[in-house]
Amino acid sequence: MGNLTVPLPAGTQQASLTVRRATTGQATTLPLVVVDDCGPWPTFVGGGIGAF
Amino acid sequence: MTYTLTVANGGPGAASSVTLADTLPPSASFSSAAPSGTCSRTGGTVSCSVGALASGASSTVTIVVTPTAAGTMINTASVASPTPDGNLANNSVSRSTTVNPPNCSPRPSVTVSAVPNGAGGLQVTIAAGTSAGAPGNRLQSIQIGAATNALVDIGGKRG
Numbered sequence: 001m002g003n004l005t006v007p008l009p010a011g012t013q014q015a016s017l018t019v020r021r022a023t024t025g026q027a028t029t030l031p032l033v034v035v036d037d038c039g040p041w042p043t044f045v046g047g048g049i050g051a052f
Numbered sequence: 053m054t055y056t057l058t059v060a061n062g063g064p065g066a067a068s069s070v071t072l073a074d075t076l077p078p079s080a081s082f083s084s085a086a087p088s089g090t091c092s093r094t095g096g097t098v099s100c101s102v103g104a105l106a107s108g109a110s111s112t113v114t115i116v117v118t119p120t121a122a123g124t125m126i127n128t129a130s131v132a133s134p135t136p137d138g139n140l141a142n143n144s145v146s147r148s149t150t151v152n153p154p155n156c157s158p159r160p161s162v163t164v165s166a167v168p169n170g171a172g173g174l175q176v177t178i179a180a181g182t183s184a185g186a187p188g189n190r191l192q193s194i195q196i197g198a199a200t201n202a203l204v205d206i207g208g209k210r211g
Contacts, residue, residue, distance in 0.1 A: 004196045006206050010120035011081035012191040013180055017206035019166070020173040028174075030204060031197030034164070036180045037122075037189045038156035045166040045176050046202065052168035 025049060053149070055115045057129050062142070063107035067133040070102040072113055077125035079151070080117035087113070102131070119188060122153035155185025 008015055021028050029046035057074065061067045076082060076096045085091035091100040091113065102111045119125060130144035137143065160181030169175040180191045196204060 003198065005193050006196070007193045008191050009081075010079075010190070011118045015178045015191055015194060015206070017176045017178075017194070017204055018169065018173050019176060020203040020205075022201045022203050024172075026201045028202045029200040030202040031199070032164075032178075033195040033197065034162045034178055035192045035195065036162060037154050037192065038159050038181075038186060040195075041162040043162070043164050044197075045164065045174060046200070047166075047174065052172065052174050 019045060027051075053117060053119065055117070055127055055129075055147070057113045057115065058110050059102050059105065059113065059131050060110035061105040061107055062139070065135065066107055067105045067135045067137070069135075070105050070111075070131060070133045072100040072102055072129060072131050074098040074100075074113075074115055074127065074129040076115075076117060077127055077149075079119060079121040079123060079125055080127075081120050083116040083118055085113065085115045091115075105133075119151040120190065122151050125149045125151055151188075154187075154189050155183075156189075157185070158183070160186050160189055 019028065019030055027048050029044055031044045034041040034043060057072065059070060059072055076098065082093055085098050085100065091098055098115055100113050105111060126146055126148050128144065128146040160183040162181050163179040166174045166176045180189045182189050194206065
């Protein structure tokens with residue numbers, strides 16, 4: 001997956017998502033850019049082999 | 053923010069089956085209306101059944117909304133009754149409110165937490181940061197970049 005923008009309903013204070021490994025036994029990284037009223041906030045989530 | 057609407061019957065006679073209709077600003081997200089048992093919302097309109105009002109009596113309706121964008125918000129309310137009204141000119145009112153853009157300096161931090169969900173995945177929670185200058189900072193979107201070995205489920209969208 002890459003470069004998908006998910007618009008959020010007006011007034012959203014909090015959002016959630018679930019990340020799963022595509023292949024077990026491999027590290028996972030998911031880059032995110034959270035956009036709020038103050039602009040973009042680049043970040044990422046993920047983990048190593050045994051992180052979750 | 054809260055709109056407090058007072059419906060008053062200036063007389064001379066009683067008014068029956070008084071109703072109030074409030075057209076919310078497009079840039080407002082509805083939260084609640086009270087009295088809850090007599091108000092309902094359809095789209096951007098809140099309708100309330102005020103009931104009978106004796107001459108000189110009044111009733112109060114409160115509507116709570118959250119601004120979703122900076123700019124001018126115009127809220128319009130009107131009342132109606134099957135009772136003949138000698139003065140229709142005072143049955144509606146509009147109020148304008150200016151919503152200032154957030155002060156993003158210093159920029160409030162977005163909060164991102166990721167915890168194992170017990171099912172082999174990560175539950176990620178993202179919250180808009182707020183500050184004294186940006187108390188109403190809200191999320192607009194989430195852009196998902198090129199993932200490495202990840203499947204994502206967000207808002208019904210999967211990838």
